[in-house]
Amino acid sequence: MKHPVDVHVGMRARQRRWMVGMTQQQLGEKVGIKFQQIQKYETGMNRISASRLWDIAAALDVPISYFFEGLDGAEDLAANAESNARPKGDLFADKEALELVRSYYSIPEAQRRRLFDLARVLSDAA
Numbered sequence: 401m402k403h404p405v406d407v408h409v410g411m412r413a414r415q416r417r418w419m420v421g422m423t424q425q426q427l428g429e430k431v432g433i434k435f436q437q438i439q440k441y442e443t444g445m446n447r448i449s450a451s452r453l454w455d456i457a458a459a460l461d462v463p464i465s466y467f468f469e470g471l472d473g474a475e476d477l478a479a480n481a482e483s484n485a486r487p488k489g490d491l492f493a494d495k496e497a498l499e500l501v502r503s504y505y506s507i508p509e510a511q512r513r514r515l516f517d518l519a520r521v522l523s524d525a526a
Contacts, residue, residue, distance in 0.1 A: 402443075402444040402445065403444070403447070404444075405471065406444040406446075406447045406448070407443070407444030408444075408467075408468075408470065408471055409441075409444070409448060409453070409467045409468065410441050410442040410443055410444040410448070411442070411444070412466060412467045412468075412469065412470070413438075413441060413442055413448070413456055413460070413467060414442040415498060416460045416462055416466065417438075417442075417460060418498055418502070419498065419501065419502055419505075420460060420461070421502070422459075422460070423435075424438040424439060424442075427456070427459055427460070430455075430459040431452065431455040431456055431459050432455070433452075441456075453467065
């Protein structure tokens, strides 16, 4: 049975991998494992060891703590695991939101800043 923490850590790894535009194959090559193992990590089917998490964090250019962000409490984890729901407030579990953020960061910085200012003005107007 999948442990909710393993599912969360795997989900965060998948989100980050997707955000940087890396395939499972590419991540597997960077950390020295097959892409099938990356798949199992990302679904929470297999638990990521501390040393492997260290390697994955380095390959994805994030601190280890990144993978644990958003973990609230044992009660929330258990409820999410039982209902197969995404954690409350987990915007990045939505593929469209991930795609939007990824596209946003691919825009040159000066234009991105102007787009951000426009979005802020539009949200204030709504």
